[in-house]
Amino acid sequence: MDNILEFxxxxxxxxFFWKTAGMLKIFRIFWFFFVFxxxxxxxxxxxxxxxxxxxxxxxxxxxxxxxxMLLKQNPLVSVIAPGKNEGKHISALVNSLAEQTYKNLEIxxxxxxxxxxxxxxxxxxxxxxxxxxxxxxxIRGGKAxxxxxxxQQAKGSFIVHVDADCSFDRxxxxxxxxxxxxxxxxxxxSGNVKVxxxxxxxxxxxxxxxxxxxxxxxxxxxxxxxxLRIVSGAFGAFRADVINRVGGWDIGPGLDGDxxxxxRKVNFAVYMEPKAVCYTSAPEDFKSLIKQRLRWSRSFVRxxxxxHKDVFFPTANFxxxxxxxxxxxxxxxxxxxxxxxxxxxxxxxxxxxxAKYIFPLNxxxxxxxxxxxxxxxxxxxxxxxxxxxxxxxxxxxxLYVGIYxxxxxxxxxxxxxxxxxxxxxPWNPRKVSKKAEExxx
Amino acid sequence: MEILFITDDNSLKIPSDxxxxxxxxxxxxxxxxxxxxxxxxxxxxxxxEAQQIVKSIRQSQSDAIALKPVFLFSTEExxxxxxxxxxxxxTDSGEPLRIVSHANEISRLVSTLKEFKPENFEIxxxxxxxxxxxxxxxxxxxxxxxxxxxGYIYPFAxxxxxxxxxxxxxxxxxxLEQEGLLMGNFYDRIHLCNRCRSAFMNFREICPSCxxxxxxxxxxxxxxxxxxxxxxxxxxxxxxxxxxxCNKILKHIGMDYEKPSTIFICHSCNETFQEPLVECFCFYxxxxxxxxxxxxxxxxxxEITPAGVNCAIHxxxxxxxxxxxxxxxxxxxxDFKKMVDLEIERNKRYKRESSVAVFQVSNLQQIFFExxxxxxxxxxxxxKIIKDALRKTDLISVLNExxxxxLFLETPAKNAQIALSRIKNNIEKLLIxxxxxxxxxxxxxxxxxxxxxxxxxxxxxxx
Numbered sequence: 071m072d073n074i075l076e077f078x079x080x081x082x083x084x085x086f087f088w089k090t091a092g093m094l095k096i097f098r099i100f101w102f103f104f105v106f107x108x109x110x111x112x113x114x115x116x117x118x119x120x121x122x123x124x125x126x127x128x129x130x131x132x133x134x135x136x137x138x139m140l141l142k143q144n145p146l147v148s149v150i151a152p153g154k155n156e157g158k159h160i161s162a163l164v165n166s167l168a169e170q171t172y173k174n175l176e177i178x179x180x181x182x183x184x185x186x187x188x189x190x191x192x193x194x195x196x197x198x199x200x201x202x203x204x205x206x207x208x209i210r211g212g213k214a215x216x217x218x219x220x221x222q223q224a225k226g227s228f229i230v231h232v233d234a235d236c237s238f239d240r241x242x243x244x245x246x247x248x249x250x251x252x253x254x255x256x257x258x259x260s261g262n263v264k265v266x267x268x269x270x271x272x273x274x275x276x277x278x279x280x281x282x283x284x285x286x287x288x289x290x291x292x293x294x295x296x297x298l299r300i301v302s303g304a305f306g307a308f309r310a311d312v313i314n315r316v317g318g319w320d321i322g323p324g325l326d327g328d329x330x331x332x333x334r335k336v337n338f339a340v341y342m343e344p345k346a347v348c349y350t351s352a353p354e355d356f357k358s359l360i361k362q363r364l365r366w367s368r369s370f371v372r373x374x375x376x377x378h379k380d381v382f383f384p385t386a387n388f389x390x391x392x393x394x395x396x397x398x399x400x401x402x403x404x405x406x407x408x409x410x411x412x413x414x415x416x417x418x419x420x421x422x423x424x425a426k427y428i429f430p431l432n433x434x435x436x437x438x439x440x441x442x443x444x445x446x447x448x449x450x451x452x453x454x455x456x457x458x459x460x461x462x463x464x465x466x467x468x469l470y471v472g473i474y475x476x477x478x479x480x481x482x483x484x485x486x487x488x489x490x491x492x493x494x495x496p497w498n499p500r501k502v503s504k505k506a507e508e509x510x511x
Numbered sequence: 512m513e514i515l516f517i518t519d520d521n522s523l524k525i526p527s528d529x530x531x532x533x534x535x536x537x538x539x540x541x542x543x544x545x546x547x548x549x550x551x552x553x554x555x556x557x558x559x560e561a562q563q564i565v566k567s568i569r570q571s572q573s574d575a576i577a578l579k580p581v582f583l584f585s586t587e588e589x590x591x592x593x594x595x596x597x598x599x600x601x602t603d604s605g606e607p608l609r610i611v612s613h614a615n616e617i618s619r620l621v622s623t624l625k626e627f628k629p630e631n632f633e634i635x636x637x638x639x640x641x642x643x644x645x646x647x648x649x650x651x652x653x654x655x656x657x658x659x660x661x662g663y664i665y666p667f668a669x670x671x672x673x674x675x676x677x678x679x680x681x682x683x684x685x686x687l688e689q690e691g692l693l694m695g696n697f698y699d700r701i702h703l704c705n706r707c708r709s710a711f712m713n714f715r716e717i718c719p720s721c722x723x724x725x726x727x728x729x730x731x732x733x734x735x736x737x738x739x740x741x742x743x744x745x746x747x748x749x750x751x752x753x754x755x756x757c758n759k760i761l762k763h764i765g766m767d768y769e770k771p772s773t774i775f776i777c778h779s780c781n782e783t784f785q786e787p788l789v790e791c792f793c794f795y796x797x798x799x800x801x802x803x804x805x806x807x808x809x810x811x812x813x814e815i816t817p818a819g820v821n822c823a824i825h826x827x828x829x830x831x832x833x834x835x836x837x838x839x840x841x842x843x844x845x846d847f848k849k850m851v852d853l854e855i856e857r858n859k860r861y862k863r864e865s866s867v868a869v870f871q872v873s874n875l876q877q878i879f880f881e882x883x884x885x886x887x888x889x890x891x892x893x894x895k896i897i898k899d900a901l902r903k904t905d906l907i908s909v910l911n912e913x914x915x916x917x918l919f920l921e922t923p924a925k926n927a928q929i930a931l932s933r934i935k936n937n938i939e940k941l942l943i944x945x946x947x948x949x950x951x952x953x954x955x956x957x958x959x960x961x962x963x964x965x966x967x968x969x970x971x972x973x974x
Contacts, residue, residue: 183771193786205785207731207740207771214738215771219731222741223774223783317756321738501769505735 087427099421099428102413103435106406111283112439118291119446125294129252136251140244143251144174147243148226148310152180152216156234157188159351164200166237172244178203179234180220183210212498213303214319221310221318229313231326232348233304237266239347246307246346257312257338258330259346260298261305262286266349268460273359275463276470277352279440282447282457286344290450293342297395300327301340305348312338321506323497324369331378334392344450360478367482368492374399377511407480436468512611513548517541517564518555518584531611543567547575551614553602556585562594569597569670577639578621578646580614592654596666599647620646627826631833633912636671637683638826641692643667644815645823651684651813653698660795662701662710663810678708684813686912689956690876692819695811702805704793711794714802716775716787722799723779726787730770734761742774742783822880831875831890832909838894839907847908847916854920854964865964866927868917870934873956875913882945889945896937900930910969918964928961935959 088096097104126133149167151160160179167177179201181188192204205219221229228247232238239245242261249259263285268278285302292298301308303326316332319325330340353359374396381392417428444457444464451457485491493507512531519537534549538560546552546568554561561583571577583589583601595601599617602610624642644651653663661678668680687693701710715724732752733740739756746752752761752768761768775787789802815823835841842850854865872878879886897915901907906918919927935957942955 196786203784205772205774207733209733209769209771211733211740211769211771212738215733215740218738219733219740222745317737317739319738321736325738501765502735502738505767509736511736 084427084430087424088431099417100432100435102409103432103439106402107436108439110402112442115287115291115443116446118294119287119450122290122294123450132252133248136248137244139251140172140247145228146174146176146226147172147228147230147247147307148176148178148221148224149230149232149243150178150180150217150220150224151232151234152182152213152220153184153234154182154210154216155184155186155188157184157186157191159235160188160191160195162237163232163234164195167243168200169240170238170243171241172247175243176203176224176226177201178205178220178224180216181206182213182216183207210499212321212502214321214325215502217325218318221313224310227310229308229310231303231306231308233350236263236304236348236350238305238349242305242346242348243307246305246343249341249343250307250309253339253341255337255339256341257309257333257336258301258340259307260289260293260301260330260340260342261307261346261348262289262342262344263302263304263348263350265352267351267354271354272463272466273356274352274354275460276466277359279444279460279463279467280471280475281352282451282460283440283443286450287443287446289342290344292395293340296339296391297398298340298342299330299334299392299395299399301330301342302326302348304350305346306330307346308333309338312336320511321498321502322369323365323492323495324373327369328373328377331373331381331392334389334395335378335381335387337387337389345452347452356474363475363478364482364485365492365495365497367479368486368495370399370403371483371486372490372492375404403479404483407476407483410476411480433468436472437465440464440467512550512615514551514553515546515549516553516555516584517558519558520555538564543571543576546571546579547573549579550618551580551582551611553582553584553610554598556583556589556591556594556601557587562591562597565594565597566670569667574624574639574642575621578617578624578642580610580617582610582614593656593664593666596652596654597670617646620648623824625825633679633683636668636679637687637692638823639671640668640683640687641815641819641823644693644813645820651693653810653812660707660709660711661703663699681808682911684811687819688811688813689873689913690818691874692816692822692876693813694816695809695813697809698812699810701808701810702791702802703808704791704796704798705800705804705806706798707793707796708806709793709795712791712805713794714789714791717790718775718777718780718782719784719786719788720782721777721780722788722790723777725778726775727778728773728775731772731774732761732768733771734759734768736767740771742776743770818877818880822876831879831893832912834887834890835894835897835907835909835915838891839898839901842906842908844908844910844916847906847918850906850918851964851967854918858964863921864923866919866922866924867962867964867967868919868927868931869910869914869958869960869962870917870931871914871958872938873913873958878942878946878955885945889941892941893938896934896941900934900937924961924963931959931961 151163164177167175179192181192181204189206192201195201196204203223205223207216207219217231228250230243230246246259246261249256263281265274265278265281268275289298289300306326312333315336316329319329322328334340353362378396381388381396417425421428441464444461448454448457490507493503495503514531514533516533516535517538518535538558541564552568554564565581568579568581569577581598583594583598585601586603589595589601600610600613624646627638640651651665651668653665655662656664661681665680665684668684669677672679684693684695688695702712703710704712716726717724718726730743731740732743732746734754734756736759737754737757739754741755745755746761753759754761764770772785775784777783791800791802791805851867857863858865879889882889897907901917904920908916910916917931919930939955939957946954
């Protein structure tokens with residue numbers, strides 16, 4: 071009873087404090103949220119999504135014509151799935167591909183030196199003619215090598231790169247191909263990757279919301295602004311001639327982002343198709359998630375800031391959209407990541423006694439911003455009811471994004487900047503990382 | 512003892528003495544029917560027609576001629592293995608005494624054989640094989656013969672059949688083993704064409720796409736620094752390996768690049784793949800078939816069993832099929848197959864179900880042998896059991912001496928199974944008491960199966 075009374079007393083004080091503080095003080099304290107976070111991720115995203123929706127209405131006829139062209143030309147599409155020890159996922163992947171509305175598919179599984187039952191499973195699928203080719207390298211060469219090997223043996227005029235643990239909506243392949251017939255400058259199309267296992271754990275539920283925010287909405291916004299800089303390796307479609315032109319995949323980690331930038335550099339557009347839905351399994355515990363995200367964040371430094379730093383400078387191949395895209399990425403994902411430390415120190419120095427009122431309101435503001443973003447997600451989602459089930463987890467999102475992810479990211483950036491840790495990541499075979507480090511790539 | 516020496520070498524003078532009389536005749540004047548009058552035949556193996564002469568002796572209708580001791584004369588090693596296997600031995604001098612004792616032993620055993628008139632050719636061939644093994648006290652051994660379509664030949668057994676029927680040798684040997692008259696020991700396993708049963712096949716790797724054998728295999732190269740991975744030929748520029756993606760020279764395997772696998776390239780359709788199909792191409796009938804669809808056949812050496820010896824001496828081989836045909840309207844297998852095909856079409860059209868039942872008593876000869884003189888009576892009872900289970904519209908055919916096929920028209924497999932079980936049970940009830948009185952402890956080995964008519968195929972009569 072005493073606790074409840076105490077809580078009400080605190081709440082009363084909290085409301086009184088902010089009522090008397092005035093708007094100017096609130097802005098002074100939360101400028102970071104109002105200037106950067108709300109403008110960029112709430113207002114701007116909402117604005118661009120409105121544009122996308124309006125544009126979609128006007129493009130409906132053109133979209134239908136593009137679809138007709140695709141079905142009329144019926145080009146051969148090579149689906150390449152490189153991976154190591156993915157045996158347990160392959161059957162689900164192949165079954166999902168067999169259900170596709172687009173039928174002229176060539177399915178190529180590239181086994182990068184698996185030591186599980188992948189060979190037996192793939193050979194059985196090959197005998198049953200459920201896959202077109204099974205390629206195996208007895209010695210592991212890394213994902214880029216496997217993808218390139220698959221691409222070299224592929225015959226399709228479009229290449230769909232998928233992860234072996236993915237499955238697809240029945241019309242996913244058809245939908246991911248249509249944009250190529252909308253605009254001949256489109257070289258790559260990203261699918262809409264969602265989390266398949268949101269109910270398995272709090273960790274996967276939070277990632278499900280994160281994917282909806284960053285992939286479904288985030289990439290759609292970038293695509294509409296023509297600044298998309300990454301096509302997910304889990305589900306991305308490429309024009310075969312464009313892959314040839316950029317020389318295929320370079321060694322990773324982060325090879326999906328890398329190839330997308332290479333495509334932009336040769337003046338092709340990178341597009342996102344929200345109707346091409348793919349589901350992937352997200353890590354179910356925070357330990358595995360840290361491993362994955364450290365890798366992703368290190369690759370940001372290695373590829374965006376080192377390998378492709380030329381996009382920041384006015385070279386011969388300078389493209390404003392690529393520059394803008396990289397700048398946005400650099401500011402929001404890198405600079406502001408360190409800025410929150412400055413912000414935290416600022417609060418502790420200038421408002422040390424009122425911190426107990428600041429952090430709850432901060433949390434409230436971020437939760438509200440997540441709610442607005444979630445409403446946008448529901449608006450554009452094709453599975454509104456399913457996505458709505460994630461709503462309770464919105465309360466945890468400020469903790470997940472604001473503290474957990476930010477801490478992991480910051481740690482990975484420092485590791486990579488100071489120690490080039492990505493070259494030691496066992497995700498790539500040592501021989502490959504060693505060579506990449508020698509060459510500084 | 513009178514010896515017939517078949518040779519056209521006039522310079523060869525082999526003196527007769529009081530123990531044997533030697534009659535020399537040139538090969539072109541030989542009359543097989545007249546051989547019966549001699550105790551032994553010696554054939555000059557140097558003569559190019561030697562094999563044909565011995566073969567014609569072994570093929571004679573008369574046991575007295577076919578089982579006659581035949582020896583080869585040659586001062587050199589005889590390379591014709593088939594000829595050696597058809598004969599009883601070799602002598603390298605003009606002195607026939609060394610082989611006389613052997614010939615006498617053969618003749619003695621031949622003289623113990625009872626007169627027996629086989630009911631058909633199959634029975635005759637079976638009995639001839641048993642008698643040959645018994646009178647020679649030898650095993651029937653397979654011999655490699657590259658020019659022979661099955662690769663292995665049993666020369667004496669093969670001599671009993673015409674060239675176009677030679678696969679029946681294998682079937683007959685299997686039957687003799689099933690009957691307990693021969694005992695087989697594994698010798699080798701061969702793979703035969705599933706169309707013509709030839710072993711002369713080319714096993715070759717082919718393209719999974721266009722089935723062409725025009726393939727080559729290449730190493731796959733993985734370039735470490737750019738991740739480019741493809742066939743070696745794309746990297747090859749004269750003596751150098753240059754990466755087509757980044758134009759770097761690959762200098763050091765393990766440092767710059769590796770060869771993680773190989774890849775096949777089809778020069779007919781340009782398809783690339785890592786696991787070609789393997790097919791068998793038959794040189795005889797040009798049939799192309801996947802390796803797992805070839806016929807796998809065990810080649811064995813055979814020795815005669817005590818039951819086989821009895822059978823060889825007394826000739827108690829009984830053709831139940833022959834007997835059955837006198838009691839029932841047996842249909843030839845070819846006609847039976849035509850009726851089956853017709854029934855499949857009728858069933859498709861009128862949505863009916865018909866079934867084929869298979870009934871095999873694998874040790875039938877042994878049963879008749881054990882039962883002895885009552886065999887006719889027993890066969891009549893068995894025929895009656897089968898007759899009672901069949902309706903007038905049903906058909907019965909004989910696949911071989913121990914396997915019978917029944918076509919039950921407009922009868923689902925379930926009902927046909929009931930009829931077949933009735934036949935099986937009644938035959939067992941008939942045979943088991945009769946066999947127990949003979950004092951031997953063995954039971955009839957009866958195998959049955961019922962198939963919907965659409966699934967009938969000789970390869971699948973038993974699961």
